[in-house]
Amino acid sequence: MGLIFWQKIRLISLIILFAFSNLNKANATINAATIENNQLNNITSVSQLSDISADSWEFQTLQALIKQYNCVNNGNINNNKSLNRYQFIIKLNACIVNINELTSNGKLNRETLTKIQKLQAKFSAELVTFRNRIDLLENKVNALQTQQFSPQVELEGEIIFAMTGVAGGKKANSRTKQINENLVLSDRVRLSLETSFIGKDNLQIRLQGRNTPELSDFTGTKMVNLGFDGDDDNEMEVDEINYKFPLGKQTRITFYALGGGLGDFVPTVNPLFSGSGDGSISTFGRENPIRRQGGGAGIGISHNLNDSLNLSLAYVTNDAANPERGIFASPHGAIAQITLEPTKTTALSVTYIYSYNNVNTGTGSELTNNPFNNQADAITANSFGAEAAWQLNPSITLGGRVGFIHAKAEDLAATPNAFISTWALLLSIKDISREDSFAGFVVGQPPKVIDNSFGNTFEDEDTSLHLEAFYHLQITDNLAITPGLFVITNPENDNSNDKIYVGTVRTTFTF
Known part of the structure; x- marks a missing residue:
């Protein structure tokens, strides 16, 4: 009886080790798949890379705001030419900043505010990225201005x-x-x-x-x-x-x-x-x-x-x-x-x-x-x-x-x-x-x-x-x-x- 008992114990141990080994492999496969799915989800979509065409509502809305409030220094944008997203965000950010000054004076109507909010929601990620870059550049300029002069x-x-x-x-x-x-x-x-x-x-x-x-x-x-x-x-x-x-x-x-x-x-x-x-x-x-x-x-x-x-x-x-x-x-x-x-x-x-x-x-x-x-x-x-x-x-x-x-x-x-x-x-x-x-x-x-x-x-x-x-x-x-x-x-x-x-x-x- 004693010999048979120990043989059973050894057999059960081998089964448990085999099961744990396969379980780890399965978990590794699952984790790899999860990481791959997350990476795919983080890839910028095609819509976030595409140009803003002249006939799009975004383009037309921004052009109307620029024309109405003269909120961009270089004037209107060309009706016959699309803008890449970076160019569009530069003009949009400048327009929002200038129009915000009018907001504080109570000179904007509800329709204009709705248009701005819609554009902000559409391009929120790009606006955040652009403003972060502006802040980074301003910090670098301030650091250069305040750093101690080094004699040569x-x-x-x-x-x-x-x-x-x-x-x-x-x-x-x-x-x-x-x-x-x-x-x-x-x-x-x-x-x-x-x-x-x-x-x-x-x-x-x-x-x-x-x-x-x-x-x-x-x-x-x-x-x-x-x-x-x-x-x-x-x-x-x-x-x-x-x-x-x-x-x-x-x-x-x-x-x-x-x-x-x-x-x-x-x-x-x-x-x-x-x-x-x-x-x-x-x-x-x-x-x-x-x-x-x-x-x-x-x-x-x-x-x-x-x-x-x-x-x-x-x-x-x-x-x-x-x-x-x-x-x-x-x-x-x-x-x-x-x-x-x-x-x-x-x-x-x-x-x-x-x-x-x-x-x-x-x-x-x-x-x-x-x-x-x-x-x-x-x-x-x-x-x-x-x-x-x-x-x-x-x-x-x-x-x-x-x-x-x-x-x-x-x-x-x-x-x-x-x-x-x-x-x-x-x-x-x-x-x-x-x-x-x-x-x-x-x-x-x-x-x-x-x-x-x-x-x-x-x-x-x-x-x-x-x-x-x-x-x-x-x-x-x-x-x-x-x-x-x-x-x-x-x-x-x-x-x-x-x-x-x-x-x-x-x-x-x-x-």
């Missing part, structure tokens, strides 16, 4: 190669020394690191190396100096550090820790001439010489009084880091300028400059740079200037400038005074042969001492003229070639001196 450092560079020649007879104020009529090849390299911390400010650190000589050393007059000269044996050094940031929508603050000039703080009325790498080839042609009375470290503020009127103020000092002299005892200069653009084709500026021991502009005769024969150690100067530009047509612009310097030797007996004048006429013709190319012409008088109570000997008896022509040829966005020539008549404001001719071909690479 950019490297910009400028390289100048120049072939220059000087011709003439004797050196200025010399009866024996001839001007060496040689060609020279020189260069200037600038590398700028620029970054922003809030997106609207700019920090610039510029390195410079150059070996372009000052031609005054070889001709006897500063009137012939090039607008991009300077010789430090091509040793790279930091020559400029500045930081600019907005103080409100109309105001901008500029700091120079190194390398700032008075002209860097104020707007330029004739910008085509002002650049050292792409403007006039001469120092005199680039800007009004009265602006060259000071440089170094400084601070400036520029404020737009309205859309056409700007006021700029600045102060610079040559030896700001010297604790024995400080920023006020060192040679310094201050500038105030009002710039007016009454029309799109006209601009003018009026400038006042005060300087201390900075009367040397580096562009005029030796007497203008040293009107008191090295005997004064405290020279103050009040300078006044005006500049204008008039665009005759889209290509031709006529400009002009005048400047007066009243210098006074504060530490000499009777405080002698010297009056210095300068003027120039400018003409530019743009887009000659190539876009962004232009020709520039300068006719003017370099600074001249017209009166000096220190003595008649220290007045310029004659008048020099500066005659210049150059052509800035923009080959590509990063390459320009500027051939140019200028002539100085009566160098050093002395008609006994021979004319001096300076020619150069300046090639400028930027990156």
Whole structure:
């Protein structure tokens, strides 16, 4: 009995295991079928993908609402053209949003509300999807607007190669020394690191190396100096550090820790001439010489009084880091300028400059740079200037400038005074042969001492003229070639001196 009993128990166990095994297989089959049915039920029906034809009630209803309430910006929909569902939902959603505003004012009748409710029920799924996408886009835009600005450092560079020649007879104020009529090849390299911390400010650190000589050393007059000269044996050094940031929508603050000039703080009325790498080839042609009375470290503020009127103020000092002299005892200069653009084709500026021991502009005769024969150690100067530009047509612009310097030797007996004048006429013709190319012409008088109570000997008896022509040829966005020539008549404001001719071909690479 015992053996038979255990055999029965084993047989029953095998039957139970077999039954459970088949039951699991059946359940798996049922679950798979259920999942497949659910997936089939989730597939978008053909009706939800079809276009909305022009003869459908949905199309006609929406068109009637648009016509009655003008609820879509681009007007009616085309009767002869069907809309895909996405296009239809865009117009429907816009119409519902605009009509809802009328609902709040109680201006809708029951018939209109019924039509809208019917369309909303018909396209409820599409409207929900579309509005979710709009909300998602708005959230992304808000996140981009509120996220913290990430500063990045950019490297910009400028390289100048120049072939220059000087011709003439004797050196200025010399009866024996001839001007060496040689060609020279020189260069200037600038590398700028620029970054922003809030997106609207700019920090610039510029390195410079150059070996372009000052031609005054070889001709006897500063009137012939090039607008991009300077010789430090091509040793790279930091020559400029500045930081600019907005103080409100109309105001901008500029700091120079190194390398700032008075002209860097104020707007330029004739910008085509002002650049050292792409403007006039001469120092005199680039800007009004009265602006060259000071440089170094400084601070400036520029404020737009309205859309056409700007006021700029600045102060610079040559030896700001010297604790024995400080920023006020060192040679310094201050500038105030009002710039007016009454029309799109006209601009003018009026400038006042005060300087201390900075009367040397580096562009005029030796007497203008040293009107008191090295005997004064405290020279103050009040300078006044005006500049204008008039665009005759889209290509031709006529400009002009005048400047007066009243210098006074504060530490000499009777405080002698010297009056210095300068003027120039400018003409530019743009887009000659190539876009962004232009020709520039300068006719003017370099600074001249017209009166000096220190003595008649220290007045310029004659008048020099500066005659210049150059052509800035923009080959590509990063390459320009500027051939140019200028002539100085009566160098050093002395008609006994021979004319001096300076020619150069300046090639400028930027990156």
